[in-house]
Amino acid sequence: MSREFDVVVFGATGFVGELTAQYLADHAPASTRIALAGRSETKLAAVRRRLGERARDWPLIVADSDSPSSLDAMCARTQVVCTTVGPYLRYGENLVIAAATAGTDYVDLTGEVPFVRHSIDKADELATASGARIVHSCGFDSVPSDLGAYLLHRTIAEDGAGEMTDTTMVVTSLRGGVSGGTVDSVRVIAEMAKDAETRSLIMNPQALSGGSGETPRAGLNSEPSDMTPVDAKKVDPSLRGTLAPFFMSSYNTRVVRRSNYLLDGAYGDAFRYQETMSVGGVPGLSAALAGIVTVGTGAFLGAMSFAPTRKVLDMVLPKPGSGPGEKSRETGNFVTQTFTTTTTGRRYRSQMRAHGDPGYKATAVMLGEASLALALDRDRLPDRAGVLTPAVAMGDVLIDRLQAAGFVVEAHELKA
Template identity: 80%
Template sequence: MSREFDVVVFGATGFVGELTAQYLAQHAPEGTRIALAGRSETKLAAVRRRLSSNASAWPLIVADSQSPSSLDAMCERTQVVCTTVGPYLKYGENLVIAAATAGTDYVDLTGEVPFVRFAIDKADDTARGTGARIVNACGFDSIPSDIGAYLLHRQITEDGAGEMTDTTMVLTSMRGTASGGTIDSVRVIADQAKDAQTRRLLLNPQALSGGPGDTPRAGINSEPSDISPVDARKVDPSLRGTLAPFFMASFNTRIVRRSNSLRDGAYGDGFRYQETMAVGGVPGLSALIAGAVSVGTGIFLGAMSLRPTRKILDFVLPKPGEGPDEKAREAGHFVTQTFTKTTTGRRYRSQMRAHGDPGYKATSVMLGESALALALDRDKLPDRSGVLTPSVAMGDVLVERLRAAGFVVEAHALD
């Protein structure tokens, strides 16, 4: 593609947007053509001054999420648009349409099932026609989940060990905070969930598995629960105690299932997927904590949907554009492990581990490397277009980029 830029960072004046721009300034190969975009040229210039000297000549583009013409013009100038402007249900619809129409690859940080469903319904056909890769969920939600399952599938296939069956991601260790953008997305989804049709979509475990206008009908019990505690021994014999539900399971699981659907069910006829987090290996204590997390998650989501309780929560929860200082971001980390048993009876585990606050520093690395993969490694990418997931769009290219960025990304047999 003959475009003026390789990557445009849209939303560069936001907290995570600036972190992503800083990562690209420090780690993008020399000669990578990058621009910063947002509503205010003055604020963009201030961000550019705070970046490393490598970014001093980066062009600035004024574009507004509510101005389709400005988004069209921006997308026509770049190979990849990397957007941190959320909640995406409020601010992302025009951009995803613009990118698909222009044949521009697109990466975002959404954790919103209804937005991804919108992208599938409204942009997938167009993107397939223009060759655009529209790749949602390129941060902590949902790269560890999606790549973890993909690595298992790849290793099991290489070993000739059958197909995946019950598969569980366990967040085994984490230090960090939920980002203000994630919390704001929860606010928007809580409002949307008051609509009966949206509630049905949110409760559908296969909400993202179909093509445009084709949301598969799947009962809530057709896949493991997103909010129930899990006996760790049923996940893998090496684990102890009770596992708590993972807060973002209701989104991440849909992305992983979409990857399986886009691969025509290659993970296996008996593939079922859930996400949990470790809360200790002491049986009684971990069961108590896991139960409290399960109940607390339901209470929190309910409280976010009620105006009086939301006002109280808004005083204490992080707001969009806010985040931890550099010291706290550097002190963070995460470890995810994904376990499965195959149809031949073999056990496998994949793992992703990285330093840095998951929702901020690690996410800026994952988003930045996703953008670079699409812009600079086009000849190595899978031959796919449309509305895709990280593993389907980038596969091994993203795995190798994350490893080069210091992530531990691996999969192997346990027996």
């Protein structure tokens, strides 16, 4: 592709947008052609000054989510557009259409089921025709989930150990803050969930499987519940206590199932997937804590969908564009482990581990490396286009990049 830029960071004046731009300024090869985009040239110039010497000559592009013509012009100039402008349900559709039409690869940080479903319905065929890779959820949602399952599949296939069956991701360590942007996305989804059709979509475990206009009908019991504590021993004999539901399970699980759909069911006919969170291994205490997490998560979502209680929460929750300070971002961390048993009875575990606040520093690494993978490693990428997932669009290439960036990404068989 003969384009002026390799990567354009759209939303560079936002909190996570600037963190991602800073990561690219510090770690992208010097020859990478990068531009910053947003609504205000003055604010973009201020961000560029803060990024340091390597970004001194990066061009600035004025573009607005509400101006399709400006998005069309921006996408026509770059191989990859990296967007942090959310909530994506509110601000994302025009850019997805612009990228899909222009044949421009696209990455974002969405965790919104209805937005991705709309993207599939409206842009998958466009992107397939133009050769664009539209890759949602390239941050903490949902790279650890998606690559964890993908790496298990690849390792099991290499070992000739059969196919995956019941598979569970366990968040074993998580230290970090909650972004104002994430909270704003919850606000939008909670409001939309008042509509019965949207609520049904959100609850559908296969909501993101299928092609354009082909949302599979799937009963709630066809996959594990997103909101039920789990006996840890049922996940793997090495675990103890009770596991709590992971609060992003209802999104991440849909992404992993879409990967399996796009890979023609390669994970296995008996593949079932869930996500949980460790709250300790003491049986009685972990069961009580898992129950508190379950009730608390449901109460929070209910409160966000009810206008009077949402107004109260808005007074204390982070505002859009805000986030934790540098010390908090640096001291954060996460560890995810994904367990499975194969059809031959063999047990496997994959793991992803990284330093840095998962929603900020680590997410900036994941989003930045996804952008660079699409821009600079095109000859190594799977020959696919359309609305994809991180695992399907980039797979081994993204794993290699994250490992080089200091992430631990590994998988191996568990012995009895």
